[in-house]
Amino acid sequence: MLRVLVADDQDLFRGGFAMILDAHDDITVVGEAADGAEAVAKAVELQPDVVLMDIRMPGVDGVEATAQVCRRTDAKVLVLTMYDVDEYVYDALRAGASGFLLKDVRRDDLVRAVRLVAGGESLLAPAITRRLIAEFVGRGRARPRLRQRLGELTDREMDTLRLLARGRSNAEIAADLVVTEHTVKSHVSNLLTKLDLRDRAQAVVFAYESGLVVAGDQETPRADRG
Structure with missing residues (x-):
């Protein structure tokens, strides 16, 4: 059973999201919060x-x-x-959020999103994410010193990070690099550990902020590298 906490200062949205999620047998809404401070307190208390x-x-x-x-x-x-292009969202992704949704999200997409992030995936639509990150990295948010940390990665981990940042799934990355999905999972786990990142969403932000990936860049890593 997935335990969910819903935080929104508008009663209509908060109640609506809670009702949609509670209607599914594998999800239970364990609490609601009307502001950020309450959300933190209840998250610590309820451990959703x-x-x-x-x-x-x-x-x-x-x-x-x-x-x-x-x-x-x-x-x-x-x-x-x-x-869909909101500086607050960009900052939340840097703070550790696993993804974002527009408030006019369809019911089925909301439920799918909750299941995905609970399972360890990130929820970042590639087109929106590229536009979002390009918007704010382009305003001087890029941090060139992060580039030095890329030296901790192997060539294969670097290739994996590039493809991950372009929105590829593990299966798609495996096909591009001609390796198994298990190998891709190992690369992802290793690069997250080496770069001290919480999850794939933070890895995407890191890839853009370090300059490893540039919005609009369509280069594909070669499968015959190292």
Whole structure:
């Protein structure tokens, strides 16, 4: 049973999301929060698997709440926003969020998203993510010093990170690199550990901020490398 906490300062959204999720046998909403501070407190108390977090809330906003939840619990955070290019979402991804959804998300997509992030996947639509990251990295957010940390990765781990940042699944990465999915999972696990990243979503942000991947770049790593 997946345990979910829903945090949103608007009663209508909060109640609606909770009702949709509770209608499924494998999901239970263990609590609701009306602001970021309450979301953090309840996440620590209730230890949910997933926190559905509104990004814009009064007081402690969704970005800071996400950072605290990721720091103090093992919960995955899925942020909600009204806009597909939103600086708050970018900051939440850097803070540890596993993905984001627009608030007008379809019921089935909401449920699928919760299941995906609970299972350890990230939820980042490639087209939206590239636009989002390009928007804010392009404003001087890029951090060239991160490039030095790429030296800790093997060639194969670097290739895996490039493809992961372009939205490829493990199966697609395996096909591109002509290796098994098990090998790809090992590469992903190793690169997350070496770069001290929480999950695939943070790896995507790292790939863009370090300059390893540039929005619009379609280069595909060669399968015959090292």
